[in-house]
Amino acid sequence: MNFADPIDEAAEREQQMIEVALANRPKPTIEFTGKCHFCEETISKGSYCDTFCRDDHEKELWAQRQRRVA
Template sequence: MYADPIDEAAARSEQMIAVALANRTKPQMVFTGDCHWCEEPISSGHFCSPECREDHERMVRAEQQRKLS
């Protein structure tokens, strides 16, 4: 006997989610209690402000460009 199409779709969706989770990249930053850019104490996240996050992203992009050159 065949399963209901809705049950098959749900099972396939769960399978795709499991595969996506298994293949995701590991986080590169770990919470340390300090801003990753200016080392200011923080209670959550990785950066103390959007400006610090943007500065860090610019630095990472610049390093990637240097590697390509």
């Protein structure tokens, strides 16, 4: 008997990839430089000027990680 449904298997694999990606996400240990790490706008605190830059930068880092693994 074979329980492996191709669609379920693909979905499960995708879920695992997401979990691994989340587990491997870089920790927020970026030093304060006075500039947004994504667009280099001057900021007074934190690492990014807004959450969009943080999200975009995290996506970029994640994409770089995926390319390295693949």
